[in-house]
Amino acid sequence: MSAFDAVTVGDTVDFGSYEFTAERIKRFAREWDPQTFHIDEAAAEKSPFGALCASGWHTASVMMRLQVDHFARSREHGLSFGPSPGFDDLRWPRPVYADDVVSYSGRVVAKRRSRSRPGLGIVTTEFTGANQNGEPVFSMTAHVFVAAE
């Protein structure tokens, strides 16, 4: 059975969680998104966010890492997915602050065979991230190519 055939709409997966320590937030941001509210506690206190918070690209990149780790552990799917043509409706509904612990999950919402690339399917998944209080901090609807034969 191909990886595409093994996916069922409605499948849900918990990808685990990640602690956004101040050190991790600043290290990512210094390299990729050095806005003051991501790299400097004192400046962040005076910003609209009120405290140091993670770059949205950090929140998204961590989701990717947890997803890869999950499927690397799961023999069932192996690493037979990817790459991705893109995503829709990415939302950062509230900041991820230092020491927040974000738990990520995904739910398959659609699958179809690629028209342009025979042998590949496209699986669409809604990803969400919630902090330790259960408040949503991240969501997106992403598409990924999956081997279909």
Added chain:
Amino acid sequence: MRYFEDFAVGETIDHGSRDVTADDIVAFAAEYDPQPFHLDAGAPETKLTGGLIASGWHVAAIFMRLMCDSFLLDSACMGSPGIDTLKWLKPVRPGDRLSGRSTVTEVRASRSRPDRGVVRFRHELISRDGAVVMWMDNPVFFGRRL
């Protein structure tokens, strides 16, 4: 310092360029996206991708850094609610040079929060040969001159 009032629909801002090396690709992927086609040019999985390619999140992060250095760090940016759509159209490979640009597609003052407005951008990353390798539609909050 750019404020909300300093953006006009139709304006395009060039962000300069960045070269991408194999080491860059592997370093980002090792931390955030350790799939074989981002880590090892000799991995069998690169048959699907035609060789080592950068993580899409790496490509997005490269755009973000180019935009930061171009104007965002010297602006009244108040964060972003999200990305409406992002497309990774072409793979990014070692030796590529990526140029960033952003075109303002909408400018709208906030009704509920008079201290800010939303500027909507079409961001693009362009390869040396002029092809768009990634684009995204991104609303960003900017403070107003008060």
